[in-house]
Amino acid sequence: MTNTNCNEMTQKYYRVDRMPHIWCPGCGHGTLMNTVVRAIDKVGLNKDDVVVVSGIGCSSRAPGYMDFNTLHTTHGRALAFATGIKMANPKLHVIVIMGDGDSSAIGGNHLIHAARRNIDITTIVFNNNIYGMTGGQFSPTTPYGDFATTAPFGNIDKAFDLCSLAQGAGATYVGRGTAYHAPLMQKLIEKGLENKGFSFIEGLSLCPTYYGRKNKKGNAFKMHSYFKDNCVDIKVVEKNPEKGENKILIGEFYNSPKTEYTEGYQVIIDKFQK
Amino acid sequence: MAEKSLLQNKDWCKGCGVCVGFCPKQVLVIENEKCVIAYPEKCIFCGQCELRCPDNAIYIVGGTKDE
Numbered sequence: 431m432t433n434t435n436c437n438e439m440t441q442k443y444y445r446v447d448r449m450p451h452i453w454c455p456g457c458g459h460g461t462l463m464n465t466v467v468r469a470i471d472k473v474g475l476n477k478d479d480v481v482v483v484s485g486i487g488c489s490s491r492a493p494g495y496m497d498f499n500t501l502h503t504t505h506g507r508a509l510a511f512a513t514g515i516k517m518a519n520p521k522l523h524v525i526v527i528m529g530d531g532d533s534s535a536i537g538g539n540h541l542i543h544a545a546r547r548n549i550d551i552t553t554i555v556f557n558n559n560i561y562g563m564t565g566g567q568f569s570p571t572t573p574y575g576d577f578a579t580t581a582p583f584g585n586i587d588k589a590f591d592l593c594s595l596a597q598g599a600g601a602t603y604v605g606r607g608t609a610y611h612a613p614l615m616q617k618l619i620e621k622g623l624e625n626k627g628f629s630f631i632e633g634l635s636l637c638p639t640y641y642g643r644k645n646k647k648g649n650a651f652k653m654h655s656y657f658k659d660n661c662v663d664i665k666v667v668e669k670n671p672e673k674g675e676n677k678i679l680i681g682e683f684y685n686s687p688k689t690e691y692t693e694g695y696q697v698i699i700d701k702f703q704k
Numbered sequence: 705m706a707e708k709s710l711l712q713n714k715d716w717c718k719g720c721g722v723c724v725g726f727c728p729k730q731v732l733v734i735e736n737e738k739c740v741i742a743y744p745e746k747c748i749f750c751g752q753c754e755l756r757c758p759d760n761a762i763y764i765v766g767g768t769k770d771e
Contacts, residue, residue, distance in 0.1 A: 456718075
């Protein structure tokens with residue numbers, strides 16, 4: 431059944447018969463998924479040339495609602511599958527949507543090695559600071575001291591800075607946006623899609639159900655407002671370093687194109703076909 | 705061009721209140737755990753609700769993109 435009670439963008443790029451999605455009321459993932467779709471539309475990619483791959487978790491439900499070539503894979507292995515797709519058909523635009531647990535815990539190794547290879551995959555991490563689907567366990571991005579069902583007295587692990595991790599591992603485009611900063615997030619994804627190489631965009635999401643409730647962050651609107659009040663663009667901090675104190679940095683962190691992996695591989699193939 | 709109007713898909717709305725919080729003109733209210741367009745005449749079509757609705761349940765039609 432076709433549902434036409436939605437905007438044009440939704441009708442064009444979503445599997446509306448699968449909606450409404452399963453995410454909790456106020457979940458930031460829906461907003462971030464919209465930024466991905468708007469970015470694809472803005473860049474003007476053909477739907478048939480786009481592959482969206484995901485792993486397991488709340489965020490990884492996203493491709494199920496998106497009307498592209500989609501693949502829902504195993505926990506943490508989205509980038510491994512995506513690497514295979516890109517190697518088999520380098521003409522495709524491969525987008526990976528992962529969560530924080532998916533990308534930095536069980537899939538951490540795949541992340542750093544995909545970044546190291548600089549394979550042309552646009553990786554978008556929906557970071558909600560918690561394992562939402564399985565009941566609110568702390569993840570590698572849960573801030574130090576925050577609460578989770580498995581950290582009832584506060585988390586003693588330090589959180590990963592995913593953007594620094596990706597940049598250190600060799601990603602050639604790195605940026606961070608939030609569900610509140612949706613226009614910025616869209617812009618970062620657009621630039622990530624245009625970058626020929628491994629692009630890593632972290633989207634700070636919100637989980638009012640587990641992370642928000644455990645840490646008394648208030649409702650979804652209050653969590654959006656937290657991003658509004660506590661995020662500063664890197665460009666502002668470069669001019670006035672004191673404005674970045676105790677704030678979350680957002681914006682474009684790194685953009686330095688290098689040789690792409692499948693192109694490097696093609697050079698080897700061409701060598702033997704002469 | 706057709707006049708702009710604010711529409712809603714009640715089946716998709718989960719009543720999270722994000723649109724209500726961001727609306728600068730208090731057009732929207734929550735009733736029975738769903739968002740309701742209570743004062744459509746006050747709407748200035750800023751698009752804040754459509755931009756951040758996680759459920760694609762509220763949207764603006766009409767007008768041109770540049771407006």
